[in-house]
Amino acid sequence: MTESWLNRVNWATDGLVPAIAQDAVTGRVLMVAWMNREALKRTAESGEAVYWSRSRKKLWHKGEESGHFQKVKEIRLDCDKDVVLLQIEQIGGIACHTGRVSCFFSKLENGQWQDTDAVIKNPEEIYKNE
Amino acid sequence: MTESWLNRVNWATDGLVPAIAQDAVTGRVLMVAWMNREALKRTAESGEAVYWSRSRKKLWHKGEESGHFQKVKEIRLDCDKDVVLLQIEQIGGIACHTGRVSCFFSKLENGQWQDTDAVIKNPEEIYKNE
Numbered sequence: 001m002t003e004s005w006l007n008r009v010n011w012a013t014d015g016l017v018p019a020i021a022q023d024a025v026t027g028r029v030l031m032v033a034w035m036n037r038e039a040l041k042r043t044a045e046s047g048e049a050v051y052w053s054r055s056r057k058k059l060w061h062k063g064e065e066s067g068h069f070q071k072v073k074e075i076r077l078d079c080d081k082d083v084v085l086l087q088i089e090q091i092g093g094i095a096c097h098t099g100r101v102s103c104f105f106s107k108l109e110n111g112q113w114q115d116t117d118a119v120i121k122n123p124e125e126i127y128k129n130e
Numbered sequence: 131m132t133e134s135w136l137n138r139v140n141w142a143t144d145g146l147v148p149a150i151a152q153d154a155v156t157g158r159v160l161m162v163a164w165m166n167r168e169a170l171k172r173t174a175e176s177g178e179a180v181y182w183s184r185s186r187k188k189l190w191h192k193g194e195e196s197g198h199f200q201k202v203k204e205i206r207l208d209c210d211k212d213v214v215l216l217q218i219e220q221i222g223g224i225a226c227h228t229g230r231v232s233c234f235f236s237k238l239e240n241g242q243w244q245d246t247d248a249v250i251k252n253p254e255e256i257y258k259n260e
Contacts, residue, residue: 005241018148018213020159027157029150032213044238077243078233079226083148083162085234096209103208104215108174111135113207 006037010082016052017082021062021095024073024087030095031103033062035084040075047072049086066126068092092121099123136167140212146182147212151192151225154203154217160225161233163192165214170205177202179216196256198222222251229253 011017016034023030033051035043039059042050049070053060063069074087096103098119105117141147146164153160163181165173169189172180179200183190193199204217226233228249235247 003241005238005243008243018162020150020162022159029152029159029215032148032150032208075238076234077236077238078162079228079230079235080233081236083234085159098209100209103210104206104213105209106207106211108135108205108207111133113135113138 003041006041008081009037009040009077009084010080011037012082016054017084019049019051019084019086021049021070021086021088021090024089028102029104030088030090030101033060040084043072043086044075049088063091066092066094066097068094068126070095094120094126097123097126099126133171136171138211139167139170139207139214140210141167142212146184147214149179149181149214149216151179151200151216151218151220154219158232159234160218160220160231163190170214173202173216174205179218193221196222196224196227198224198256200225224250224256227253227256229256 015036018032019035020032021030034054036052039050039052049062049072051060069091071089072086076085099121100117100119105115106113107116145166148162149165150162151160164184166182169180169182179192179202181190199221201219202216206215229251230247230249235245236243237246
């Protein structure tokens with residue numbers, strides 16, 4: 001299969017674009033990570049989200065350590081072709097490394113960031129096999 | 131009011147973070163733009179989305195040309211404190227400069243990006259006062 005669709009993406013000078021993972025059922029925005037060309041290619045081919053870890057400088061098959069894989073239902077690109085939006089099924093119901101459903105658990109209230117969402121599972125329990 | 135909450139954001143070396151605008155009612159992800167400290171401050175103070183235009187290198191009060199302002203219902207930050215998520219009411223029901231509801235109208239199907247969503251209003255009509 002041709003990969004010309006990958007050339008249509010406006011990769012930044014560092015070769016990356018932000019990728020949003022949205023719960024396909026609830027519509028909740030779960031996390032934002034980064035993708036390079038290889039990450040997006042593998043995501044499309046495998047049907048599971050693969051990102052580029054900027055801190056570890058390597059491909060990151062989401063769930064490889066936590067078991068919290070993301071089954072990809074749909075891949076979209078925005079009008080500037082520089083942001084990817086994934087509709088996903090979040091295995092385990094936890095996207096965040098803190099053990100919460102979503103990484104966006106901090107809410108601005110009265111000039112302060114307030115943590116709003118419950119921790120579903122203790123991170124030590126999630127990453128116990130590391 | 132103290133602005134220490136702005137210091138909690140992990141601004142990138144260029145002073146920016148990505149900001150996602152999500153429709154507070156439908157849950158649809160409408161667009162992603164960028165914010166610097168001043169943009170986020172103004173967004174919080176005014177209750178309308180203000181971004182940093184990387185192309186024009188200036189603050190961009192979304193809707194200032196199109197009339198498609200975004201009323202901000204909630205501001206969240208992710209666990210890495212480097213992505214902002216806005217819950218908004220999209221005035222005019224159009225977030226995209228192409229005249230569509232959302233900027234994410236391009237969908238990957240059979241190895242091609244397919245435009246899926248209807249143009250609600252002709253961009254020439256939207257930006258006629260420019």
